[in-house]
Amino acid sequence: MTSPLEQKKIKIAGPSIVTANRTWDGIVVYRTAAKSWSADLSEAAIVRNSDEAKALLAESVADDVGAIGPYIAPVQVGADGKIEPGNLREQIRRTGVTIGQSAQV
Amino acid sequence: MYAYDEIDRTLVNERVSEFRDQVRRRLSGELTEDEFKILRLQNGVYLQLHAYMFRVAIPYGTLATNQLRALAHVARKYDRGYGHFTTRQNIQFNWIKLAELPDALEDLAKVGIHAMQTSGNNMRNVTSDQWAGVAPGEIEDPRIWSELIRQHTTLHPEFSFLPRKFKIAITASDHDRAAIKIHDIGLRLIKNEKGETGFEVLVGGGLGRTPFIAKTIKHFVHGRDILSYIEAILRVYNQYGRRDNIYKARIKILVHELGIEKFSREVEEEWQHIRNSSLQIDDEVIEDIRSRFSYPPYEKLPHMPDELRQAAADPDFEAWRKNSVSPHKNQGYAIVTISLKPIGAPPGDATAEQMDALADLADKYSFGEIRVGHEQNLALPHVAKRHLPALWKALDKLGLATPNVNLITDIIACPGLDYCSLANARSIPIAQELTRRFANHELANLIGRLHINISGCINACGHHHVGHIGILGVEKNGEEVYQITIGGRADENAVLGNLIGPGVKFDEVADVVEDIVEAYLALRERPEELFMDTVKRLGVEPFKERVYATR
Ligand code: HEM
Ligand code: SF4
Numbered sequence: 001m002t003s004p005l006e007q008k009k010i011k012i013a014g015p016s017i018v019t020a021n022r023t024w025d026g027i028v029v030y031r032t033a034a035k036s037w038s039a040d041l042s043e044a045a046i047v048r049n050s051d052e053a054k055a056l057l058a059e060s061v062a063d064d065v066g067a068i069g070p071y072i073a074p075v076q077v078g079a080d081g082k083i084e085p086g087n088l089r090e091q092i093r094r095t096g097v098t099i100g101q102s103a104q105v
Numbered sequence: 106m107y108a109y110d111e112i113d114r115t116l117v118n119e120r121v122s123e124f125r126d127q128v129r130r131r132l133s134g135e136l137t138e139d140e141f142k143i144l145r146l147q148n149g150v151y152l153q154l155h156a157y158m159f160r161v162a163i164p165y166g167t168l169a170t171n172q173l174r175a176l177a178h179v180a181r182k183y184d185r186g187y188g189h190f191t192t193r194q195n196i197q198f199n200w201i202k203l204a205e206l207p208d209a210l211e212d213l214a215k216v217g218i219h220a221m222q223t224s225g226n227n228m229r230n231v232t233s234d235q236w237a238g239v240a241p242g243e244i245e246d247p248r249i250w251s252e253l254i255r256q257h258t259t260l261h262p263e264f265s266f267l268p269r270k271f272k273i274a275i276t277a278s279d280h281d282r283a284a285i286k287i288h289d290i291g292l293r294l295i296k297n298e299k300g301e302t303g304f305e306v307l308v309g310g311g312l313g314r315t316p317f318i319a320k321t322i323k324h325f326v327h328g329r330d331i332l333s334y335i336e337a338i339l340r341v342y343n344q345y346g347r348r349d350n351i352y353k354a355r356i357k358i359l360v361h362e363l364g365i366e367k368f369s370r371e372v373e374e375e376w377q378h379i380r381n382s383s384l385q386i387d388d389e390v391i392e393d394i395r396s397r398f399s400y401p402p403y404e405k406l407p408h409m410p411d412e413l414r415q416a417a418a419d420p421d422f423e424a425w426r427k428n429s430v431s432p433h434k435n436q437g438y439a440i441v442t443i444s445l446k447p448i449g450a451p452p453g454d455a456t457a458e459q460m461d462a463l464a465d466l467a468d469k470y471s472f473g474e475i476r477v478g479h480e481q482n483l484a485l486p487h488v489a490k491r492h493l494p495a496l497w498k499a500l501d502k503l504g505l506a507t508p509n510v511n512l513i514t515d516i517i518a519c520p521g522l523d524y525c526s527l528a529n530a531r532s533i534p535i536a537q538e539l540t541r542r543f544a545n546h547e548l549a550n551l552i553g554r555l556h557i558n559i560s561g562c563i564n565a566c567g568h569h570h571v572g573h574i575g576i577l578g579v580e581k582n583g584e585e586v587y588q589i590t591i592g593g594r595a596d597e598n599a600v601l602g603n604l605i606g607p608g609v610k611f612d613e614v615a616d617v618v619e620d621i622v623e624a625y626l627a628l629r630e631r632p633e634e635l636f637m638d639t640v641k642r643l644g645v646e647p648f649k650e651r652v653y654a655t656r
Contacts, residue, residue: 024132025202026156065134069152069526087583089522093154097523099451099533 012053015077017044018060019090020067028093029067031060037067041083041094046075117214124148125207132204149220150206153524159184159201161213161220165233165251165275166194166477170464173475175216177460183209188460190445190453192284192479192517192568193272194232199524231255232274234282235478238400239486241434244294245302247277250331252394253386257332269354271339272311279597284479286310286319286599287571289356290338295325302328308338308368309360310599312565317357318599320365322372328391330376333384337376341368401472401487406437410491424546425497425508439490441471443483443500444507444515448544451533452518453481462503470496481517482510512549513557513622514540517568521561521578522585528561530578530585531611535559538615543622552622555636558593571595573637574618575602585611591621591648592640605649609656617652624651 018031022039029037030044038044047053053072060070074086085091092098124144131141145151149160161176168176176196180188183205184198191197201209213219231251238246254273274283277294285291291307303325310319326334342356345363360368416422431440443463446452455463463483467475470492471485478484488496500506509515516539519525521532536559543549558572562579569575575590586608593602609617622636628647629639640648 021152021156023138024204026152026200028155064137065132068138088585089154089528092522096155097533098531099523099537 010050010054010057010072012047012050012072013074014086015046015048015075016053016072016086017041017046017075017083018053018056018070019044019073019093020060020070022067023065031056031070035059035063037063041075041085044075044083046077046083047072114217117217117219120148120219121207121210121214124210128203128207145203148206148210150201150203152526153199153520154522154526155524156200157203157206158524159198159206159209159220160191161196161198161218162230163194163196163218163477164230164255165237165248166235167237167248168475168477169216170467170473170475172216172218173460173464173467175213175218177457177464178212179209180460181457182212186458187454187456189451189520190455190477190481190483192481192566194230194235194477194479196477197520199520229270229272231258232272232283232288232479234276234278235476235484236282236431236440236486237277237476238398239433239435239438239440240278241432242278243434244277244296246395246398247275247283247292247294249391249394249398250292250294250304250328251275252397253332253391254335256394269356271342271356273335281597281599282478284568284571284595284599286597287312287316287568287595288319290335291319292331297325297327304328304331306334306338309357309365311355311357312568312570313355314563314565315358315361316565316570316601317361318601319357320360322365322369329386329388330380332386333380333382334372334376336379336384337372340375341371345371401474403435403438403487404489406489406491408436408490410437410489412491412494416494416497421508422494422497424550425501425506426493428508428510428512429506430493433487437490439488439493441485441488441493441496442478442510443485443505444510445482445505446509446515446540447504447507448514448540449537450540452516452536455483459503459505462499463505466496466499480515482515508546509549511554511556513543513552513555514549516540516557516559517572518559519561519564519566521559521567525561527564528578529563529580530561530587532559532561532567532576532578535576535578535587535611535614539618542615542619551632552626553632553635555622556595557618568595569593570601571599572602573640574621576614576618579608581608587611587614589614589617589621589652591645592637594637603645605645606653613656620652621648624648 022029032038032043033045047056073090076084076086085094127144130136151158185200189197231254233247233251237248272288273290274285274288275292276283276285287310293305306323306326307319308322429442433439470488472487476484476486516536518532518536522528523533556573558568559576560567560569569577571593575593577588579586588608590602590604625636625639
């Protein structure tokens with residue numbers, strides 16, 4: 001998973017979303033079509049071409065008080081419209097660490 | 106233990122109120138993230154995958170029990186009930202809320218703990234041997250000098266905006282437990298012919314994308330000149346260091362590009378200008394720092410107390426004692442390493458309950474002192490040998506008596522893709538699987554000393570280059586792939602490991618390590634020949650054959 005923090009050129013290969021971390025507590029959030037942030041991936045706005053992606057990212061970057069470090073991430077959209085993370089990194093951000101740790105709440 | 110003076114306490118408290126104000130302005134939108142980032146990094150706050158991460162310094166790895174309890178309190182109140190001890194005598198909390206960080210910092214400040222020098226392009230926490238002050242044969246307590254350098258460099262403008270982060274480690278023993286050869290500056294405390302204290306100075310070590318083992322720049326620098334000498338190195342670095350390219354900005358690149366001879370000539374010239382300045386250290390300054398380190402009132406105790414003799418009949422106790430208990434400079438005492446590597450668990454994690462309970466044990470058995478080492482384990486530095494059996498029982502109840510110190514399951518691993526936003530691949534699950542594969546203590550013991558180090562990307566936080574077996578996670582076509590090296594080491598004979606061949610998939614890593622270990626067991630000439638000695642004798646080839654013959 002090449003770190004998306006090195007994202008420079010915006011080029012998307014399939015359906016994508018914008019994700020970031022909420023400023024006050026750091027939790028993972030997704031940009032919604034209603035121009036706000038949600039912790040629920042199913043509420044994320046889906047973009048399907050580079051122009052849409054650029055616009056969504058620009059709008060997200062501008063909302064700097066709401067969330068930090070926004071970037072574009074791939075998703076898979078099922079036939080039923082269900083959104084799933086498009087890579088392992090985003091899977092881990094969504095469902096948490098994979099290490100089944102006892103100390104983890 | 107070290108007692109901070111008023112200046113330090115004021116400084117730490119001022120930092121907390123300053124940061125509280127900065128956080129307030131950030132949350133209200135007065136500060137943008139761009140403006141705030143450098144401020145939060147100066148206070149140890151990173152952004153990770155799931156949340157903010159908060160890194161707290163444990164200077165030269167020495168903790169008092171009230172400090173360990175404060176860390177437990179932070180884990181419980183502001184985080185998810187655990188903390189992660191790192192390879193640089195720091196602890197990280199993985200789930201801290203920005204809005205609560207000023208409170209966490211304030212709670213820590215009450216016991217003299219802070220997060221200065223844990224991130225950013227400045228002089229980082231000066232690390233030292235976790236056995237400092239208690240190791241037999243040590244020249245003198247290296248923490249005195251760590252503290253001197255800490256005082257001199259904390260918030261010093263010249264050291265706060267370096268081309269890149271800068272790390273110093275100090276050892277005072279023949280056996281290097283502080284990994285000084287992989288630091289920007291490594292200091293080895295020695296005595297000259299006249300019996301005066303000074304340092305062999307090494308420079309330009311570091312891992313990451315371009316790994317280098319540090320080279321000796323000067324065989325002896327007198328103790329009174331050490332600040333001016335370090336300053337001379339930093340001035341040359343500040344002058345030539347590559348601020349334009351983050352990948353070339355570390356001093357190791359400069360030393361490599363100029364060559365150690367030219368680099369040392371430049372440093373020497375700079376040093377001659379400043380060595381007789383106010384940077385020369387008066388004996389009183391050292392004596393003052395020395396007097397702030399207190400040592401326990403040791404008793405005169407027998408070398409072999411009855412309690413120990415009796416406990417020796419219990420094979421479980423003996424297994425633990427052999428791996429976890431080390432000689433102390435005072436007769437009748439021992440240094441006890443606490444393994445934070447239970448089978449199947451993430452290396453270096455400790456729960457708030459474990460930290461609290463360990464603080465109680467340290468009060469009872471170790472004069473209220475705990476140490477943090479670079480292997481992601483803890484230690485109790487002053488345990489009377491007659492207490493070892495009772496201590497062992499108590500540790501065992503807490504899950505802190507895994508008898509695997511320095512064995513194959515004592516793995517160093519970075520957080521990797523489970524936590525880290527820079528990661529390419531996971532590290533912790535690899536470590537967990539390996540500990541399960543080698544869970545059998547007889548097997549681990551048969552294998553003997555063997556260090557596995559795992560990093561989730563080329564930044565090398567898990568020191569994979571210097572692992573006897575090193576595992577580096579990379580990404581290939583969206584998949585986690587692991588490159589495996591063997592023959593590295595991080596001690597006084599530090600070398601970088603060699604790649605054994607093409608990378609392998611996540612599911613195959615543990616099998617490959619098993620193959621390497623089986624090859625070693627078959628190839629070693631006698632049981633005492635350690636893994637790295639076999640690799641040194643035979644090279645990579647036989648291991649490579651074994652691993653790739655069937656793949
Ligand atoms: C999870 C958050 C972390 C981040 C974002 C992070 C980031 C980095 C980066 C970017 C570097 C390379 C710096 C350079 O070469 O200039 C580095 C080096 C290093 N990190 Fe971390 N790290 C993290 C956690 C850790 C942990 C948990 C440990 C200890 C287990 C650790 C120990 C080190 C060490 C020892 C180095 C120096 C390696 C060298 O000599 O180049 N880091 N880290
Ligand atoms: S080595 Fe890479 S993945 Fe591991 S903690 Fe360091 S930066 Fe993160």
